[in-house]
Amino acid sequence: MPDQSIGICLLGCGTIGTGVVRIIHEQRDLIAKRTGLNLELRHIVERDASKAPTFAQIPIHSDAERAIDDPKTNIVIELIGGTEIAAKFVERALRLGKPVVTANKSLLASKGAQLFALARNHNACIGFEASCGGGIPIIAALTRDLIANRIDALTGIVNGTCNFILTQMTRNGWAYSQALAEAQKLGFAEANPTMDVSGRDAAQKLSILASLAFNVQVKEESIYLEGIDKLQDAEIKFAGELGYVVKLLAIARRVGTKISLRVHPTLVKKDNVLADVSGSFNAISVYGHALGHALFYGRGAGQTPTASAVVADVINIALGVTPLAFKQLKIFPDHTPPADVLAAEEFTSRYYLRLMARDEPGVLAQVTRILGEKGISLSAILQHEANDGQTVPVVITTHLAREGSIQAALKEIDKLKEIAPPTVCLRILDQPKEFAS
Secondary structure, eight states: OOSEEEEEEEEOOSHHHHHHHHHHHHTHHHHHHHHSEEEEEEEEEOSOGGGSOTTTTOOEESOHHHHHHOTTOOEEEEOOOSSHHHHHHHHHHHHTTOOEEEOOHHHHHHHHHHHHHHHHHTTOOEEOGGGSSTTOOHHHIIIIITTTSOEEEEEEEOOHHHHHHHHHHHHHOOOHHHHHHHHHHTTSSOSSOHHHHTSHHHHHHHHHHHHHHHTSBOOGGGSEEOOSTTOOHHHHHHHHHTTEEEEEEEEEEEETTEEEEEEEEEEEETTSGGGGOOTTEEEEEEEETTTEEEEEEEEOSSHHHHHHHHHHHHHHHHTTHHHHHHHHOOOSTTTSOBOOBOOGGGOEEEEEEEEEEEOOTTHHHHHHHHHHHTTOOEEEEEEOOOOTTOEEEEEEEESSEEHHHHHHHHHHHTTSTTBOSOOEEEEEOOOOGGGOO
């Protein structure tokens, strides 16, 4: 028999909420056997009554305040999404001293410091494993298992929609528009996919992960951002010829006393473990000074993987694990200083450049001269045969270079009368040392 009954209020019963109800309903006996807890869903709050899970036989209503205020509600799960209404209800729960579990990355990215402070002031806590990486236990790793490590870098595929689109473009040779349409048809992309394809979703997740990894407050707006919405299928093709695949990566690295933060399409060597992450899967590489490299891989979205993380947070709160860690740890954004972020022009990377150049003598010499004057050395040049006088693609990869130098060079290159601007510029991910041949 369970030793303790835990009253739960679920705010929002869409895809993830239904998954939460299903896990609690179907795994009740297993959870009780393992933990001694009886998870009791006392309230499901949802404006659309048709979303009520019929298998659970739990009443659904739209009065969130009544549900939160119920003395028998011990834990509040927020799965509404957005920032304004969700913040209102989360704040109400925390002021009552009730722990909150949320999958809301937008809320934490924009108001995390205030919410964590509010929770601390009212002897409550926040569980947010499901906010980054779906069912991947990356938050638990950063706040518990890797707590003795100085984290030097995070590199991750953290948006399943973009990864699905890029996988289709790579494997099937599809254009971006065709791959996006397929993602929408299969439910991997919203009707308005801007949040995902612009890179903002990945940037919000990176702000949360980097805050924990580096013990600083990271604002979403401090992250350099490029999405995949302007990516052309030509880049997928040429990257493949050079031995790379293109992935949307979220990258955070220590650079001296500063933190480099960026989200952008990136060329990844085909023998890098991240290159094999396909479809809607996510993967996050973490580099610790003691551990070295660890890869966290799994489904980054979906009903049951994300719901799995939500229910795990509920259990850890009920067991007292999360409240104790929240009280003791000094890594949450209400306790940490603002990040000292490396300016974008100071980034260093290897680069992929694609120029549309007139096929005439001396054009490439002008391009290499400009790059050389900016201190940029070349690693490889790829050009297919063409008829004289035609405009043809010329692909150049560089050795390690400074972002500011690359951008200054591109401004000059694009002014050449033999070049049809704009020149495409993508970054290349260096192979981790332990995987280098």
